[in-house]
Amino acid sequence: MAEEKQDVELFSAGHRACGGCGPALAARLLLKATGKNVIVVASTGCMEVFSTPYPETAWEVPWIHSLFENAAAVASGIEASLKKQGRSEKIVCICGDGATFDIGVLCISGAFERGHDITYICYDNEAYMNTGIQRSGATPYGASTTTSPTGTCAPGGNPLPKKDMPAILAAHGAPYVATASIAYPNDFVKKVERAINTPGPCYIQVHTPCCTGWGFESRDTIAISKLAINTGLWVNYEIVNGVVEKAKKVRRVPVEEYLEKQKRFRHLFRPARQDAEIAKIQAIADANAEKFGIDIKLRKPAE
Amino acid sequence: MAEEKQDVELFSAGHRACGGCGPALAARLLLKATGKNVIVVASTGCMEVFSTPYPETAWEVPWIHSLFENAAAVASGIEASLKKQGRSEKIVCICGDGATFDIGVLCISGAFERGHDITYICYDNEAYMNTGIQRSGATPYGASTTTSPTGTCAPGGNPLPKKDMPAILAAHGAPYVATASIAYPNDFVKKVERAINTPGPCYIQVHTPCCTGWGFESRDTIAISKLAINTGLWVNYEIVNGVVEKAKKVRRVPVEEYLEKQKRFRHLFRPARQDAEIAKIQAIADANAEKFGIDIKLRKPAE
Amino acid sequence: MALGVGCAAPPGKARDNKTGSWRVFRPVFDPETCNRCGMCALVCPEGCVHENEEGMFEPDLDYCKGCGLCEEVCPKKSIRMEKEEK
Amino acid sequence: MALGVGCAAPPGKARDNKTGSWRVFRPVFDPETCNRCGMCALVCPEGCVHENEEGMFEPDLDYCKGCGLCEEVCPKKSIRMEKEEK
Amino acid sequence: MTAAELIAFAAFEGGVYAQAFPAFGVERRGAPVQAFVRFSDEKIRLRSQIYEPDYIIVQDSTLVGDVDVFKGMKAGGIAIVNTEKADFDSNVPEGVKVYIVDATTIALEELGVPITNTTLMGAFAAATGEIKLESLEHALRNRFSGSMADKNVNAAKRAYNLIGGAA
Amino acid sequence: MTAAELIAFAAFEGGVYAQAFPAFGVERRGAPVQAFVRFSDEKIRLRSQIYEPDYIIVQDSTLVGDVDVFKGMKAGGIAIVNTEKADFDSNVPEGVKVYIVDATTIALEELGVPITNTTLMGAFAAATGEIKLESLEHALRNRFSGSMADKNVNAAKRAYNLIGGAA
Amino acid sequence: MMEIMEGSHAVAEIVKRCRPQVVSAYPITPQTHIVEDLAQMVASCELDAEYITVESEFSALSACLGASAAGSRVYSATTSQGLILMAEVCFNAAGMRLPIVMTIANRSLGAPLSIWNDQQDTIALRDSGWLQFYAEDNQEIADLHMIAYKVCEDHDILLPAFVCFDGFILTHTYEPVDLPSQEEVDAYLPAFTPYHRLDAAKPLSMGMYATPDYYMEFRYEIDRAMYRARDAFIKAGREFGEQFGRDYSGLVEGYRLDDADVALIAMGSICGTVKDAVDEMRDAGKKVGLLKIRTYRPFPGPEIVEALKGVSTVAVLDKNISLGNGGAVGTEVKSALYGTGISVYDYIIALGGRDVRKRDIAAVVDLAEKGEGDMFYGLRTEVL
Amino acid sequence: MMEIMEGSHAVAEIVKRCRPQVVSAYPITPQTHIVEDLAQMVASCELDAEYITVESEFSALSACLGASAAGSRVYSATTSQGLILMAEVCFNAAGMRLPIVMTIANRSLGAPLSIWNDQQDTIALRDSGWLQFYAEDNQEIADLHMIAYKVCEDHDILLPAFVCFDGFILTHTYEPVDLPSQEEVDAYLPAFTPYHRLDAAKPLSMGMYATPDYYMEFRYEIDRAMYRARDAFIKAGREFGEQFGRDYSGLVEGYRLDDADVALIAMGSICGTVKDAVDEMRDAGKKVGLLKIRTYRPFPGPEIVEALKGVSTVAVLDKNISLGNGGAVGTEVKSALYGTGISVYDYIIALGGRDVRKRDIAAVVDLAEKGEGDMFYGLRTEVL
């Protein structure tokens, strides 16, 4: 199976994502991890729209879309059905951050409580991209979006911190929760493999920068996702049975290096630099580093 | 105000709760804590039904009911409105466990993420009582309800553990989360006072036994709620800015003392005693005790 | 009578519903042994136990449903539930 | 043609949509310097970089949108983006 | 509900069509409730509540003061009232015959719990003649099993005989 | 959208009714898009898409091979094509006049970015005579502020003059 | 065998015998007894199904949708607030052509909140693409479930169905019902054969979106399937009659219409009361009859026209109100009878559990005969 | 002053000038530009309102409901899946008599998913107790918002309103609009005075439940308010005309109907295309006119009857389909014209963004004249 997985392109070309789309890459990697024996459940959003205008589907595995907010519940039903039929397909939801952090919370909470054997993957591009870059619960503090724009009465953009979905789902008792990033494709693939092979409801949140929505050149998608990790604004970790494990260590760089490359943070630098706001974002990165212990401490030169 | 609070009965007699109703007592205590300067938002459920058949309302403070699942969102709107008007009323949701753990999760998650200055109280009678004792996410492991009944294929009743709402809402960043019980009315009143005076979204989950739904004599409501605490199956604690505090210590008694008094656990004792199941419930109490450190250790006699 | 727009109503009307008729047992308070701790009044789900002018606690039988909670919590065993005779 | 009941369709049709027409820049691969690490193929969001018979990597220009991701990740700088001429 | 349901059951056993339904309320446990039964030789299609009952069973006589339980009854009607007081008296409409039965005591003695449904059924069968004792017994044995069936049958029979004497 | 919007804007400045709207797609960034503009001396009520355009502006000439951009054009129509190739040639319907303009180069030179909307507006104004140069300038100054306005006006004027010579 | 049983129990029993593989529902009065019974059957090993206790109606139907797409026969039940909460999923399930059967214990919609009966809930979903069948009594509600599965799962139909009966009035009523045995049900209703399903062996994308090039045709296809459902229902109803002696081959059913001057039109349990009232009026010499609508979707327009030939006046009893335009059934009946010259009057009646008596039916007929209609009937004016 | 602007922007600008105190909405195509503009206005201190960025439409309307009950003027906007997701809250808000104004950028309902225009979304909510106003162009949509606030907040009405315009076709179209200034809007629209509100100084229980003794009367009261909204709309529309010179005093609006034999009936932006088509047909000698429905709820039945006197044939253009019973507007028009003898034909048209041209209108008229109707018009039969 491993070999087969590597060769076949189960997420086919011809889809309509923007060039350099992080979520499109995540879709490809996902199917590399699952292979063919999977049923994919999608929510309304960029990925669904760019991959399935009738009759041109890019999915070469069974795929279903019902609504924006009910993928976890649809997956619950599929799981129950397969169980009754004695079938072996793995069930994977792939949903945007809006679908996951916001409107889908009800169905997700229910599915996780019930303990269905499904893997729920959130491809996190940190806003509602399909509808034109509106704020979601995953939008980071300080990012400007079309519904958290900047202006005299709101110089800082989005005033709310990113919702901690991994912690929320870990609190639901999920056996396996992980964060990943397209910056590290193989790590993401491995985590998907682990999740689909862990009984019970598992959650993976994969960071998938969106050049269009964040405002950077399409070629920089991987570079930006790496910077998110190197600044500590995104941490790759696993939570196994409630315990945080294996947070990826980095030699951190200042958050500005990440922020200044993206239009959504431009207001922090222009017309005037907002030091206080940048410091707040740095503090978020510092808190992450502290919480997850990701800082690589320089070794003292041996005596 | 304190004095005024004590004297006026803001939740009036004439409501239609069963005799000995735990939630009815919680409603009374709630208004003792808030006094008159409050707006109460209710969800559909026993409390709403027994207190507000048109035109006979038992609420002597402003009260609103919209739907089963949207109290937190309605409260969000009220808060925004009062803010714009410069008004001072505190906003308190009082909702059943079904409304809170299950169908209301979407609106709650959104309201908590947005950080509205509201206090959300869940009166937890551990099932959907209004509709006739169906399982909710708050139903404890092993309880039989009309939708988690016992039978040859399901000898144990409810197969799922109680959802950990306090942890889930703490993971949302709520500044103050607490559990309480009508077994300790003054503690509950104090926690409500603290919550309404803490800016931001606060959550209190108050244990309110339901004689009708759990199957015990109406006179035993307080005794049962005390037993829940004394067995360790219910723990009173606070989570302040994410940190667990002040878990009430007890000298624990075996869970059987609690279980055997309630019809919903009768299958554990009759026709045959299910030791394994009882042990599992004991393990839940033990885990609680461990997690919250509630066991009063017997002091070693001084040398 | 006009309907309250939007099914709204001012407070007060619940008291028209005399739930005392539900009662099968009636709490009888013994002022002799009572220590005035107020537990009975605190826990009554009907909020129908009140301190009278003499500082003694007594149930409002218009509403008392006879649940027996007050009897159970009374530290002085000053309350006795008796079968209702109507 | 009959509609797929419930707006369902079998795989395959997406490939009718030749997204190569979107391209403004075209990746040009230099087989000389390439070390066959496969990063370009791994990260291409179109999945349109393939190993040819000679084991070299090349883009399928029917679909390549010219995003430049492959150029960016190539450790050997074997890929160059050139303005598309049609 | 159970009393009405059982009566319908027994009546159907006895060969007539029957329909039983509660007055659908939101009342919590403890509040007074109401239920209706219809019998007919033909299929029953009517769905309205019953406004002019031929018979009425009052399970809790303490209600009689608060609610006009006999409302709508006409001359020739029969009321069965569960009460301890042999001197029960109320404003019964003219021509309505009242049967008194201390069903609570019977139930306590026979079943050990103050659940009066089956006892009152016995009284009803005797007072109205609408249900035969055998149908009643059949219905009860269908509904309950083992010793519970016996006990309930005994309770019903006791009331039946009690009223039977009076009727 | 912006080009169509700007043309409508300028036309309205020039005293006629105008309506501009995109072909509403779900295409992501990078995919070809289409927009429509109508002018009229009277209020425009018609809402259908435009199937037989009088004028067409092709912002990206590389599309010409893939899509029949001139579809529906009739004799007398005018097409403005942004291309570097002076020898642009395609299957243009009979009687349609084609104006070539290297708007990308002009935009890069005047604005520093390859955003060709305003440049093509200048060409459109000159080629069709539907918009006066003053209206166009007015519209641009309304839309952009400060030096951006100047730059855009310059870009538009360059194209206007270029085509003006040809027209 | 005829037995006295509660309506809800009759439904649960027949559903069990229809062998759904996945059941998912959320409790709501007065639907609860049905799903409680089913939960008990699963717990007692009587029903070999997955019973998913969801956190909301939204998930209940979504889970059914997923299970149906994966190839299982599914079942759900709800009413009122629960139904309207899942409205988006309803439209979706129909558009996805999934043959879900859902019992509705009809109840009014809030605000004000009311747990009592009318038919506003399913009426409000009349555009959704769900078949809607209404039962007059507990025999019919049981029987209609078997028919519903048969019609919905027909590969020429592939639509979901609401199988409706009046909350409390039927759900909580005990009356004689003759339930087909398991063997009989098996003989009538074949095992579920999905038209297509999610299956790794044969990948398919389900629920794609449709651009303007396709959307309208997809909607048309649903409407065609609705249309075909007329014949499918008649066929399934006839087969039912042949096997069980109770004939449901009519989308509508006439009662003493033959020489009637006045026809009442109604759906659901009120038809029973109307029939008794009709008998009384007939006894009093009035030529009155009833036309009962059994399948509200597809709407039996032509059947209504046909059945009412010879009638001069029609009184429609609407247990719903399309606020600002009268009752839905009345409106649709007028539309169907357009141009026939029959006088049609609409009466909004029995909302939110208001009881209806035979004399009310007689009063409505009187009003219709006087030409007074298109109004609420039975208001307690003293509280207005 | 007339200015070219996008329809969405015109709505955002006029809403700003109506001074809502609380705005809560959830993004959905093609409504997004409106709420994005409003978010920007709040960020730029142009609009002094609380803008609540909710996690779903369900909360969006629930928050508006709460804010309205607490005494604020509120605003929301949505469409399609968003509207149907909040359906339960819609019924609730109307029943609670809260004067919420919500813009709808009309869009079709899935499945299949489609972001394109038709009017299925608001049509599906026609029972809900919301007023429904439809605009033909971007001037009208702006103006209708002012009128809507005036009508909704009238203490004799107290109902919420959907103010509808066609998604993309109007929302994304730039055309000249004359927006009243802030002062003019203030002069027309008084500050919000709640009928009653949540207030510790004057306790009140809102949203209680109604037993069978009361429920029906509450629904009747809503329907009465709907009825009174007819006059309130006419009055507010006339006042608008007096102040701004654009008259909206008609629930319907006739175009070249005077001597028409054939009348088209339509709502929304298609009316523009129809008018042009009517002109062409008139030029060709055909006596054709248009009746535009502006207020779909309350439904202008009597006005339709009045306006169509003298017409022999009516063709209704329905941008919706009540699956299994044809178009909703057609059905209601037939019901309204019942007994008039006019021939009425219904056409399901322009679903899911299918474009409509003048020649399509002419073709529909031809069909109606030939007596062919009650059908889908404009199917691409090649894909069926």
Ligand SMILES: Cc1ncc(C[n+]2csc(CCOP(=O)(O)OP(=O)(O)O)c2C)c(N)n1
């Ligand atoms: C009930 C409902 N509300 C709103 C929408 C509109 N909508 C479709 S996709 C989307 C945003 C998706 O955001 P996300 O899940 O983050 O995915 P992305 O587009 O960013 O990939 C929204 C708001 C919808 N389809 N359904």
Ligand SMILES: Cc1ncc(C[n+]2csc(CCOP(=O)(O)OP(=O)(O)O)c2C)c(N)n1
């Ligand atoms: C959308 C919706 N679904 C279902 C119901 C039916 N319902 C009303 S109250 C209730 C249960 C309430 O449970 P809980 O919140 O725990 O309160 P309790 O009755 O136990 O006090 C249910 C299921 C409803 N009103 N609305």
Ligand code: SF4
């Ligand atoms: S908008 Fe962002 S997420 Fe959507 S297709 Fe483009 S790059 Fe991908």
Ligand code: SF4
């Ligand atoms: S059922 Fe339980 S919660 Fe409801 S009124 Fe009775 S005791 Fe209280």
Ligand code: SF4
């Ligand atoms: S018996 Fe119950 S209701 Fe009566 S006074 Fe005591 S606590 Fe209150």
Ligand code: SF4
């Ligand atoms: S609880 Fe007992 S002792 Fe205390 S006040 Fe009441 S009656 Fe007196």
Ligand code: SF4
């Ligand atoms: S990334 Fe560069 S070096 Fe690696 S295979 Fe591709 S072209 Fe060769």
Ligand code: SF4
């Ligand atoms: S330019 Fe982008 S689309 Fe083209 S081959 Fe490289 S990565 Fe793939």
Ligand SMILES: [Mg+2]
């Ligand atoms: Mg996103």
Ligand SMILES: [Mg+2]
């Ligand atoms: Mg509960």
